[in-house]
Amino acid sequence: MSRFFLNGSIKGKQKQGMTTNNRNTRAFFEKVTDFVKKQEVTTTPDEKQYLWTKVEQEIASREHGRKLRIYASVATAAVLLGFAIWIESAGILEKSKSLNQVVSEISVPKQASDIILMVSDSDEIRIEKDTAIVNFADNGKITVNNEAIETKPTKSSAREKEEKYNQIIVPGGKRTMLTLSDSTKIWVNAGTRIIFPEEFKGTERRIFVDGEAYLEVTENKRKPFVVETPALFEIEVLGTAFNVCTYDELEFATVVLARGKVEVAGSGRQKKIMAPDQLLKIDAEGVLEEPIPVNAEDYISWTKGLMVIKSKPFSEVLKRLQIYFGVPLNIDPSLNESISGQLALKDDFEEVLLGLKNIVSFSYHEEEEGGYRIEKD
Numbered sequence: 001m002s003r004f005f006l007n008g009s010i011k012g013k014q015k016q017g018m019t020t021n022n023r024n025t026r027a028f029f030e031k032v033t034d035f036v037k038k039q040e041v042t043t044t045p046d047e048k049q050y051l052w053t054k055v056e057q058e059i060a061s062r063e064h065g066r067k068l069r070i071y072a073s074v075a076t077a078a079v080l081l082g083f084a085i086w087i088e089s090a091g092i093l094e095k096s097k098s099l100n101q102v103v104s105e106i107s108v109p110k111q112a113s114d115i116i117l118m119v120s121d122s123d124e125i126r127i128e129k130d131t132a133i134v135n136f137a138d139n140g141k142i143t144v145n146n147e148a149i150e151t152k153p154t155k156s157s158a159r160e161k162e163e164k165y166n167q168i169i170v171p172g173g174k175r176t177m178l179t180l181s182d183s184t185k186i187w188v189n190a191g192t193r194i195i196f197p198e199e200f201k202g203t204e205r206r207i208f209v210d211g212e213a214y215l216e217v218t219e220n221k222r223k224p225f226v227v228e229t230p231a232l233f234e235i236e237v238l239g240t241a242f243n244v245c246t247y248d249e250l251e252f253a254t255v256v257l258a259r260g261k262v263e264v265a266g267s268g269r270q271k272k273i274m275a276p277d278q279l280l281k282i283d284a285e286g287v288l289e290e291p292i293p294v295n296a297e298d299y300i301s302w303t304k305g306l307m308v309i310k311s312k313p314f315s316e317v318l319k320r321l322q323i324y325f326g327v328p329l330n331i332d333p334s335l336n337e338s339i340s341g342q343l344a345l346k347d348d349f350e351e352v353l354l355g356l357k358n359i360v361s362f363s364y365h366e367e368e369e370g371g372y373r374i375e376k377d
Contacts, residue, residue, distance in 0.1 A: 099195070099206045099207075099208055099228055100228065102165050102195065102208075103195055103208050103228075106118075106165060106167060106195060108167075108169070108193075109124060109169065112126070112171060113171055113173075114126040114127055114128050114171070115127040115128075115129075115132050115168070115169070115170050115171065115174050115176055116168070116169040117134060117144065117166070117167075117168050118166060118167045118168075118169075119142065119149075119151045119166050119198075120151075120164040120165065120166060120198065123151045125144065125149060127144060127145075127176075129145070129174075130173065130174050130175070131174065131175050131176065131177075132144060132145060132174075132176045132177070133145055133146070133176070133177045133179075134168065134176060134177070134178045134179070135178075135179040136166070136178075136179060136180055136181045136198070137181065138181045138182070138183075138199070140198065140199075163197045163198070163199075163201055164197065164198045165195055165196065165197050165198070166195070166196055166197070166198060167193060167194065167195045167196075168188060168193070168194050169192075169193045170188045170189065170190055170191070170192050170193075170211070171190065171191065171326055172190045172191050172323065172324065172325050172326015172327065173190055173324070173325050173326050173327075173349075174190055175187070175188060175189055175190060175302075175303075176188040178194065180196055180200075180207075181197075181198065181199045181200065182200055182205060182218050182220065183218045184205075184215065184216065184217050184218045184225065185215070185216045186213050186214070186215050186216075187213060187214040187215075187300075187303040188211075188212075188213050189211060189212035189213060189214075189302055189324070190211075190323060190324045190325070190326060191211050191212075191247065191323045191324070191326065192209070192210065192211025192212055192213060193208075193209075193210045193211060194207060194208065194209050194210075194211075194213060195207065195208040196208070200223065203222075203223060204223060204224055204225075204226055205220070205223055205224070205225045205226065206225075206226045206227075206228060207225075207226075207227055207228070208227075208228045208229070208230075209227050209228070209229055209244055209246065210229065210230050210246060211245075211246060211247060212243070212244070212245040212246070212247060212302075213243070213244055214241070214242070214243045214258075214300045214302075214303050215227070215241065215242060215243075215244070216241045217237050217238075217239055217240055217241070217260075218239060219238055219239025220238070220239070221238055221239075224236050224237065224238055225237045225238070225239075227244060229244065229246045229253065230246060231246040231253040231282055231284070231286070232266065232267050232282070232284075232285065232286025233253065233264055233265060233266045233267070233282045233286050233288070234264075234265050235255060235262050235263070235264050235265075236262065236263045236265070237260065237261070237262045237263075238260070238261075239260060240257070240258075240259060240260025240261060240262055241257075241258040241259045241260060242255060242256060242257045242258055242260070242262055242274075243255070243256040243258070243296070243299050243300050247323055249319050249322065249323055250316070250319060250320075251283075252281040252282060252283060253281070253282040253283075254279055254280065254281055254282070254299075255274065255279070255280045255282070256278070256279045256280075256294060256296050256299040256300070257274045257275065257276050257277070257278050257296065258276060258277075258296040258297075258300060259276050260276070261273065261274065261275065262274050264280055264282070264288060266282055266286040266287060266288040267285060267286030267287060268286075268287075270286075270287070270288045271288075272288050272290070272291060274291050275291070276296065277293060277294060277295060277296050278291040278292065278293060278294065279291065279292050279293075279294040279299070280292075298310060302324070302345060305344060305345045305346040306342060306343065306344060306345060307320065307321075307324075307342065307343040307345055308342055309339055309340050309341050309342065309343070310340050311338045311339075311340055312338060312339060312340075313336045313337070313338055313339075314335045314336065314337055314338070314339050314356075314360050314362075315331055315333065315335050315336050317339065317356075318331050318335070318374055319331070321343075321349070321352060324345055325349045325352075327349050327371055327372065328370055328371030328372075329371055329372055329373075329374055330367065330371065330372070330373045330374065331374050332362075332374060332375040332376050334376050335360070335362060335374065335375075335376055337360065339356075339359050339360055341359050343355060343356070353372075361376070361377045362374060362375065362376055362377055363375055363376075363377050
């Protein structure tokens with residue numbers, strides 16, 4: 001293609017050459033557009049229309065402008081479309097589904113008294129026992145309480161690299177120990193939902209936790225482990241052990257580090273790096289407080305069926321028991337005195353209440369619609 005500039009009006013052969021150039025340019029872009037259409041791209045119709053409109057504007061400007069710079073216009077238009085194709089191939093305009101998208105789209109079974117394991121959103125496995133040990137091996141084999149689980153074969157997809165996700169839902173009064181394909185171990189508390197891939201692809205290992213879980217993450221420096229939450233923060237680790245709690249019923253979400261090191265990212269690009277035996281609170285807006293020293297063992301004692309209480313408001317203890325046992329409680333707001341002690345979570349709920357009466361003076365009775373009324377004596 002010649003490099004030249006035209007000034008003033010266009011006449012004769014110059015105009016004919018210009019028209020030929022326009023046709024050639026249009027033909028070139030149409031071929032490129034046709035090529036893009038044939039590929040497995042994910043650009044939205046609005047984005048494609050916007051890019052094509054920019055190309056047409058470049059061409060139209062040459063036909064009506066008094067000072068036409070043909071080479072510059074064609075080059076600019078080519079760069080625009082070429083850049084769009086590069087963006088598409090690089091996955092910048094639209095990446096493969098993020099974990100947040102998966103969480104919003106994946107189906108959630110109706111509430112039940114059983115532990116529910118959903119494999120690739122097709123198989124629903126119900127576990128009636130109060131506790132379960134679920135293992136996902138790196139070869140794709142699944143066991144529940146040491147029994148192999150047969151799942152339906154998944155349909156082949158045009159996108160073989162697309163990750164497939166599983167989820168586990170643990171109701172009140174039950175707990176689960178989950179081992180992921182990378183050997184990371186997760187103790188899943190009552191009232192918790194976890195979404196995780198069948199296998200970790202790409203440069204990160206990402207899971208979603210809504211509720212409470214204690215994680216012992218297998219170290220892999222080349223592939224960081226990231227926990228996303230519904231509470232406007234996420235946790236990034238390499239290899240460590242920590243507890244994350246995001247129950248809606250509690251005033252704050254918390255992260256407690258048992259060993260290793262984690263980085264917690266909140267809203268507004270806040271970041272906090274935690275050391276062992278520290279607790280970090282996160283409010284409903286994703287604002288991170290400064291980490292404070294604690295005994296991490298007190299916060300992961302639930303994995304052993306115990307609740308360790310150290311100077312906690314009685315109302316907060318009752319809220320936690322409501323979550324753990326899945327029993328609705330109507331709590332008298334005046335029950336706010338601080339208490340300390342230890343509760344066995346393996347006991348029956350009423351047995352736990354009777355144990356608390358040795359520490360605090362209160363009364364309780366069952367309500368007709370279900371649950372209990374807890375009030376001050």
